[in-house]
Amino acid sequence: MATPSPSLPLPTTGPERILVVGGGGRENALGWALARCPGVQRVWVAPGNGGTAELAGCEQLPIADTNHPGLITACEELDVDLVVVGPEAPLAAGLADRLRAEGLTVFGPGADGAQLEASKHWAKALMQEAGVPTAGYWPATSLEQALAVLDQQNRPLVVKADGLAAGKGVTVADTVAETRAAIEEVFDGRFGAAGTALVLEERLSGPEVSVFALCDGSSLVLLPPAQDHKRIGEGDTGPNTGGMGAYAPAPLLDAAGLEQTRQLVLEPIVRALQGRGIDYRGVIYAGLMLTPSGPQVIEFNCRFGDPECETLMPLLGPELAQVLAACARGQLATAPPLSIQPGCSACVIAAAAGYPGEVRQGDLITSSLHANATLQLFHAGSRRDGDSQCHTAGGRVLAVVAQADDFDSAFERAYGGLAQVQFEGMTYRRDIGHQVRRR
Numbered sequence: 001m002a003t004p005s006p007s008l009p010l011p012t013t014g015p016e017r018i019l020v021v022g023g024g025g026r027e028n029a030l031g032w033a034l035a036r037c038p039g040v041q042r043v044w045v046a047p048g049n050g051g052t053a054e055l056a057g058c059e060q061l062p063i064a065d066t067n068h069p070g071l072i073t074a075c076e077e078l079d080v081d082l083v084v085v086g087p088e089a090p091l092a093a094g095l096a097d098r099l100r101a102e103g104l105t106v107f108g109p110g111a112d113g114a115q116l117e118a119s120k121h122w123a124k125a126l127m128q129e130a131g132v133p134t135a136g137y138w139p140a141t142s143l144e145q146a147l148a149v150l151d152q153q154n155r156p157l158v159v160k161a162d163g164l165a166a167g168k169g170v171t172v173a174d175t176v177a178e179t180r181a182a183i184e185e186v187f188d189g190r191f192g193a194a195g196t197a198l199v200l201e202e203r204l205s206g207p208e209v210s211v212f213a214l215c216d217g218s219s220l221v222l223l224p225p226a227q228d229h230k231r232i233g234e235g236d237t238g239p240n241t242g243g244m245g246a247y248a249p250a251p252l253l254d255a256a257g258l259e260q261t262r263q264l265v266l267e268p269i270v271r272a273l274q275g276r277g278i279d280y281r282g283v284i285y286a287g288l289m290l291t292p293s294g295p296q297v298i299e300f301n302c303r304f305g306d307p308e309c310e311t312l313m314p315l316l317g318p319e320l321a322q323v324l325a326a327c328a329r330g331q332l333a334t335a336p337p338l339s340i341q342p343g344c345s346a347c348v349i350a351a352a353a354g355y356p357g358e359v360r361q362g363d364l365i366t367s368s369l370h371a372n373a374t375l376q377l378f379h380a381g382s383r384r385d386g387d388s389q390c391h392t393a394g395g396r397v398l399a400v401v402a403q404a405d406d407f408d409s410a411f412e413r414a415y416g417g418l419a420q421v422q423f424e425g426m427t428y429r430r431d432i433g434h435q436v437r438r439r
Helices: 025-035 068-078 088-092 095-101 120-130 143-153 176-187 255-275 308-315 320-329 407-418
Strands: 017-022 042-047 058-060 082-085 137-140 158-161 170-172 198-201 208-216 220-222 231-233 237-240 245-248 281-291 294-301 344-351 375-379 382-384 390-392 396-404
Touching (some): 017 025, 025 320, 042 068, 068 095, 082 095, 088 095, 143 198, 170 237, 208 255, 208 308, 255 294, 308 375, 308 396
Antiparallel strands (some): 208 220, 208 281, 281 294, 344 396
């Protein structure tokens, strides 16, 4: 039986003062979406980035997500009544636990639940325990152990660093030699502490789709499925990135497919978490591969995907703040239904030259893009310098997102918006959404 989080009174209204923790495009999109909800008076984003203050209703709060005491003090001084933790690293480090211990209402799992993402081995064992369909796997804690598995299998495998590697710790090898090189790379320290162990998996084939569920510890609300583009190069070539673009709702998964995912994947994993005494309140992100034998889980994450979050937020209705607060309180049944806007959403990422490898920072960002009801600009790797101008400060710099009745129009609008932003070395894919675009 799951151990409940501290008891909280039933809310009489939705949250009015919200803190979003994180500094990427995902957190900018969350702040933007929550600030639009009726009844929300103020939204702070900590630490935010160079574009946070440009979002209507949002204010940047320069406190790092590793500064737990600073965030607790800010919540008390600002009278925050909902905290939404965006990134996986602070969740895995127990930020939600610390905040809840202070009596705060937090959307985001504790460190125990965050193991869904923080340890590939832990997650695979939980899937096996829950009967969730997933690829066969072999954990390894040393180079010798991993190479012995490879020699035994004598076929290309998927190599995953066990810990958090910012979405870059996975190699889908095409040959045995490539598998061996990826194993050696993990244990040579490329991923730091995330690479002290790894998981080898069977390769699966089929299209990928992302499914996000809002969870209050037992009940679930599923969001429209999304599909992102991990590879840096057009035609889905080159190394994996954190994501170069996305679109939603992904037509790969219709209403029946979503319901199948609920029954085969999400409800069993929630029951398995409960069985381990974990009261999971936050996002469960299931990365699926639709194989000829049915959906298989590639991975679970403990937060919204990025750039899927930027893509999805404009499609979610004005009840979002109330729904997240109800999840955080373990009281999803008290929330109004979350409405979904008609049409579709398209997102294109502008990255710095060299991404996903070593990137240059500090280039001036200029923009003539004017956001409107169907076109958004979310900053990710950016900062404001002393001259108040915005400069690049990371690998993925900007996300341009647009909505329309069809994907062709949505992507035309998104790429039109992208043409209005510039920085030296700007890199982006011109074929995002090629699966659903007709022109």
